[in-house]
Amino acid sequence: MSVKIINDLASFKSIQEDWDRLYELNEHLTVFSSWHWNYNWYETIGKNEGELFLVVVSNKEGLPVGIAPLSLKKRGRKSVLSFLNDDYVADYSDFIFDNTFADYFFNELFATLNEHKKMWSQIELSRVRNDSLSFEQLEKYLGKSNGVSSFICHAPVLKIEEDWESFFPKLSKKLRQELRTTKNKIKKEFNCEPVFIDHDQKEDLYKSLVKFHVSRQENKVGTSFFLEEELSSFYKRLIDDLSPVSETNISGIIIDDKVVSVVMGFKDRDHFRYWIPSFDSAIRIGSLGKLHLSYLVESSFLNEMKGFDLMIGVENYKLKWANESVDCFQFNYFKRPMDRLLFETKNDLKEKVKPMVKQNKILNSLYRKLSKHGS
Numbered sequence: 001m002s003v004k005i006i007n008d009l010a011s012f013k014s015i016q017e018d019w020d021r022l023y024e025l026n027e028h029l030t031v032f033s034s035w036h037w038n039y040n041w042y043e044t045i046g047k048n049e050g051e052l053f054l055v056v057v058s059n060k061e062g063l064p065v066g067i068a069p070l071s072l073k074k075r076g077r078k079s080v081l082s083f084l085n086d087d088y089v090a091d092y093s094d095f096i097f098d099n100t101f102a103d104y105f106f107n108e109l110f111a112t113l114n115e116h117k118k119m120w121s122q123i124e125l126s127r128v129r130n131d132s133l134s135f136e137q138l139e140k141y142l143g144k145s146n147g148v149s150s151f152i153c154h155a156p157v158l159k160i161e162e163d164w165e166s167f168f169p170k171l172s173k174k175l176r177q178e179l180r181t182t183k184n185k186i187k188k189e190f191n192c193e194p195v196f197i198d199h200d201q202k203e204d205l206y207k208s209l210v211k212f213h214v215s216r217q218e219n220k221v222g223t224s225f226f227l228e229e230e231l232s233s234f235y236k237r238l239i240d241d242l243s244p245v246s247e248t249n250i251s252g253i254i255i256d257d258k259v260v261s262v263v264m265g266f267k268d269r270d271h272f273r274y275w276i277p278s279f280d281s282a283i284r285i286g287s288l289g290k291l292h293l294s295y296l297v298e299s300s301f302l303n304e305m306k307g308f309d310l311m312i313g314v315e316n317y318k319l320k321w322a323n324e325s326v327d328c329f330q331f332n333y334f335k336r337p338m339d340r341l342l343f344e345t346k347n348d349l350k351e352k353v354k355p356m357v358k359q360n361k362i363l364n365s366l367y368r369k370l371s372k373h374g375s
Contacts, residue, residue: 001104002062003112006054009047012039015056018064020244022096028133030309031268032090034243038069041085044234049073053081057108059101066097066105078121081113089231091155091275091311092328093127095134106137110145113333122343123333127152127312130327138331146334148344156322158308164301175320179294182286189285190256196295198251202239205250209262212278235264245269251299253292255283261292270306272296290317297321 006012019035031037042052050073057066069084083093097105113123123145128135141147160167168176186194197205210226217224225231238248246268253261261279265272274296279288300308310318312328334340 001060001108002058003108004056004058005112005116006056007052009043009052012042012052012054015054015064015067018056019067019096022064022067022098023243024245025098026096026133027269028129028131029094029096030092030129030271031243031246031266031273032085032092033069033094033096034246036243037090037238038084040234040237041089042071044237045086045230046071046084048230049086050082052084054084055109055112057097057101057105059104065101066095066109068095068109069093072119079119080122080124081120082124083126087127089225089234091127091273092129092132093125094129094132097133099133102133102137106141110141114145117335121335122339124330125332126330127328128331129155130329135329141333142331146337146340147331148340149329149331150347152328152330153312154314155312155326155328156310156314156318157324157326158297158310158321159324160301160306160308164298167301168298172320175290178287179291182288182291185285186255192256194260194291195254196251196292196299197254198249198296198299201252202248202250205252205259205262206236206239206264208252208259209250209264209276209278212262212280213276216278216281242266251292251296253279253288253295261288263292263296265296267305268309270304271309272300272305272307273309274311293317293321 006015016035016039023029023034046052050071053070053072055068055070056064057068058064070081071084073080073082083090085093087093095105095109113120125138128138138147139149142149183194186192210224210232213226214224226235239250240248242248246266249263249265249267249272251263251265252259259280260283262277263274264276265274274293277289277292279292297308308321309326310322332340332343334343
């Protein structure tokens, strides 16, 4: 039995085969936990945000049975040990392990983290799904490691258990009418049917996605994340470099030979994950975004997917399609009981001021910044 800590890029690259093997063993893991996602993230962005801290636990034969993708990040005077990827971009985070060694992996992991207590002020593990194999294990260590768990957000999901012809009539009458009206308006104005594509023209569709997103963000607070050079480089890598069991899907709607809507998502094992949508704001015909979503859901039915993950956020348009929800939690562990108490007190205060903050754009922006950097 052995534990190894990896903190350099070359060693990170060398464990790809073991990471891929463990990733394929655990069907609960999402694309955000793949080696390709995490390695590309660290090489383009993560290396500038924190120090690599991968914990690799092996069995007595020397075969890795679990990997903790962590990073040590500075937050003011504190050093926070958190998941390697950033929850600004990755909807979910998790550990990669063979579930037959789950108890052993987590025992060794927390023992190793305790041995390195001088390095970190607190451990923050965010966006862990409640259907993850890690969830129950992390709960076990709340009492042992001065831990506290807190609900972060919902992720609406459509569980697919029937065929499209049976499912579609069960959608709300208003939504079905909205989709029909959008198609009719397109046919009337352009004298053609909308064309849905999701296999070809990835590069061209990606360029349209960036253009639409930048344009639509001009009238909103902040700028498009596609304008950030490092983030843009990371997104481009995802187009062709993801994982053995996942692929980036870039789909589009074409009207009169022109791309008007694009969605970047993932075909992730037997689930589709709906990630970044955008459309041409100059085309004001019905609900292009909802029409595009309907095409993707229908395609998932036809391809015999088991689920359509609408990802974090409970926007109304997502809830119209979902029939269940996954909850995401954050787990925090502290060196001393007093540190945990201070954290809980601060969180209680945040919850009390939230209603006031939501009513003021300036306060809301400040609150988001403080929440991100001041835990």
